[in-house]
Amino acid sequence: MIYRTDYHMHSLYSDGRSNPEDYVAPAIAAGLNEIGFSEHLTLFRDPEDWNMKPVNLEPYFKHIDNLRVNTKELKVKTGLEVDFFPGKEDDIRSFLSPLPLDYIIGSVHYMGETTVDHGPDFYEGKSIDKLFASYFEMVLSAVSSQIFDIIGHCDLIRIFGYKPTIDLEPFYRKLAESMRKHNVAFELNTNGRNRPLADFYPDRKFLYFFREEHVPVCVNSDAHMPMRVGQYFDEAYELLRYVGFNEMAVFDKRVRKMVPF
Ligand SMILES: [Zn+2]
Numbered sequence: 001m002i003y004r005t006d007y008h009m010h011s012l013y014s015d016g017r018s019n020p021e022d023y024v025a026p027a028i029a030a031g032l033n034e035i036g037f038s039e040h041l042t043l044f045r046d047p048e049d050w051n052m053k054p055v056n057l058e059p060y061f062k063h064i065d066n067l068r069v070n071t072k073e074l075k076v077k078t079g080l081e082v083d084f085f086p087g088k089e090d091d092i093r094s095f096l097s098p099l100p101l102d103y104i105i106g107s108v109h110y111m112g113e114t115t116v117d118h119g120p121d122f123y124e125g126k127s128i129d130k131l132f133a134s135y136f137e138m139v140l141s142a143v144s145s146q147i148f149d150i151i152g153h154c155d156l157i158r159i160f161g162y163k164p165t166i167d168l169e170p171f172y173r174k175l176a177e178s179m180r181k182h183n184v185a186f187e188l189n190t191n192g193r194n195r196p197l198a199d200f201y202p203d204r205k206f207l208y209f210f211r212e213e214h215v216p217v218c219v220n221s222d223a224h225m226p227m228r229v230g231q232y233f234d235e236a237y238e239l240l241r242y243v244g245f246n247e248m249a250v251f252d253k254r255v256r257k258m259v260p261f
């Protein structure tokens with residue numbers, strides 16, 4: 001029996017469709033041993049409708065604490081998915097460090113004023129090569145900031161299926177090396193399958209770099225509704241095993257442990 005976790009889920013506290021409770025039964029049905037919520041938190045800029053307002057952090061923590069106490073079948077963890085902004089490292093770090101979290105996912109959604117996953121319009125009329133290169137630069141800064149335990153969907157810029165002409169191999173290699181150096185985990189995020197990309201993040205072609213560098217991995221669904229908890233996990237674990245992974249990262253109060261699968 002494989003030990004399985006899903007640490008990337010959104011409830012009504014950010015842009016998910018359901019209460020945290022509603023994710024438990026599907027998680028049990030999917031054979032998960034742990035679930036964790038990771039509401040969107042965007043610091044130092046006006047929250048948009050998909051973000052949790054910082055004033056809701058306390059109620060969120062209490063809610064998940066209660067759910068943890070009342071759930072016997074699996075472990076319930078408290079996380080956040082926090083936007084990374086270059087230049088704001090110290091502010092983000094000091095805001096987050098006192099919070100009672102099991103893990104923090106760091107994600108790059110914003111490039112300038114817009115998020116790269118908002119819609120394909122963002123890509124129209126722009127150099128796809130430049131967009132990819134700057135996206136990877138930002139993710140590298142998120143990694144080296146060491147603010148985060150897990151880097152979320154590290155190549156989200158693929159979401160709408162745009163393909164750059166430049167060779168991406170050096171970017172992925174550098175990313176994997178930096179994650180190893182800064183002791184940060186990455187996620188195999190299955191939600192890309194539900195987007196125009198129709199595949200996981202990161203690009204499966206380059207997963208072996210992460211394996212070679214022994215970067216710790218989590219499999220996450222990025223579920224915004226209960227029916228997507230643990231979605232495509234059989235395939236995800238099979239892929240990881242094929243690439244040579246045999247253990248995964250679990251988190252408790254921001255301490256990482258590796259569990260074989
Ligand atoms: Zn995200």
Ligand SMILES: [Zn+2]
Binds near residue numbers: 008
């Ligand atoms: Zn997410």
